[in-house]
Amino acid sequence: MGKALGWPGALHAALTAPFTRRAGAQAAYCLLGFPVAQVGFALVLTLLAVGVGLIASLVGAVLGLALAVLALGLSRALAALQRALAARLLGERVTAPAQPRPSGGFFARLDARLRDEVGWRAAAYQMVKLPVAVCQLYAVAWWLIGAFDLITPLRWAVVHQLVGTADGASMRTISPFPGGAGAPHASSFAGTFLTAGIGALTLLAAPWFTRGVVAADRWLLHALLGPGELAQRVRNLEETRALAVDDSAALLRRLERDLHDGAQVRLVALAMRLDMAREGLGPAGGPVTDPDKVRNLIETAHRNAGEVLSELRDLSRGIHPPVLDEGLPDALATLAARSSVPVELSVDLPQEESHRPTPAIETIAYFCAAELLANVIKHSGAGHAVLRAEQRDERLRLRVTDDGCGGAALGTGTGLSGLAQRVRTVDGSIRINSPAGGPTAVEIELPLHA
Helix, strand or coil, X not given: CCCCCHHHHHHHHHHHHHHCHHHHHHHHHHHHHHHHHHHHHHHHHHHHHHHHHXXXXXXXXXXXXXXXXXXXXXXXXXXXXXXXXXXXXXXXXXXXXXXXXXXXXXXXXXXXXXXXXXXXXXHHHHHHHHHHHHXXXXXXXXXXXXXXXXCHHHHHHHHCCCEEECCEEXXXXXXXXXXXXXXXXXXXXXXXXXXXXXXXXXXXXXXXXXXHHHHHHHHHHHHHHCCCHHHHHHHHHHHHHHHHHHHHHHHHHHHHHHHHHHHHHHHHHHHHHHHHHHHHHCCCCCCCCCHHHHHHHHHHHHHHHHHHHHHHHHHHHHHCCHHHHHCHHHHHHHHHHXXXXXXXXXXXXXXXXXXXXXXXXXXXXXXXXXXXXXXXXXXXXXXXXXXXXXXXXXXXXXEEEEXXXXXXXXXXXXXXXXXXXXXXXXXXXXXXXXXXXXXXXXXXXXXXXX
């Protein structure tokens, strides 16, 4: 869970919101996106309307279909511009859908273009973007109105933009709300400070209003301008397949290296010492010339044999821990018991063989839990951790929380990037919540079958 800001932090965030880079970038996005939305709405709507009209008339059906295809192509081009604008100003990276590659004759290509789902979704975005852009422009107006009202005392003292009313000289407050109802008038220099206070409140509210309408646009960007659900699913499967192949190759290379540099060297040394011991025994049936030397060689060989066995056991645990043969709950209990940081364990997993995850999923879950607990010990400085595992809705959920210093993120050298790759190979997911100062919560979700 995230750490609450508290009143001081919330007050600081509210007072500094208009001066952050994020607020400025969002305001710029709203301003620059409005003319693009106007052009897109007008051109795409016109082309589609004329095209549909010609198609309905039957006389110009071919021309109407061509105009519809042109509208879809224009929508794709505008979508690319809008994705680039969002990436530049909002940091919102929306994956561009694949470009269509129609083949065949004229009518075959025309039919493929008309069936372009991505183009139709881009056209839909141009239609709904305009009302959203109007709201975004209105949100930016709050900045201007707030700034204008804020300098009312300065306007009174320096510019003297006084407006005569029935009550005498007064200065009008511009309201950010439609109609401007209830906006007070300043009829004295002291009264201008009330107007300035209203301007300050408007200016403080402006970035939050802007953030809200931009959030709606973010959702539309991903829903309509990103790859379709099926295309994204295919891309994810291709990436996870490549990750699985790379992970298997890396595991084989590591095993080969460990065997070559470890067990193989020790076995060669063991064979050499046994050869030396055989030579020390002398001819068959003859006396042993140096029994102490032979005894030392045999003892060394015996010790080396034990070390080789221990190393091979460690290698086999890296492939499949034997403790998993008793089930994932017992394996997680073993991990919790071995941790140098106290770990509270909560396991809600079925024991029936038919309801258990497949061995591959249990192995991944075990290694993920081991890596997360290792991170708690090495990096968090925590005094307590909680390990929870449960099976809900045909998914295995693994959650590790600690009361440490926080700041955990992908790519920070804590092994979380490797975990993300490992869980993606089986279509799993990882969520990290680790604000600076803690606490840290990492949740991994896996399917029950690989």
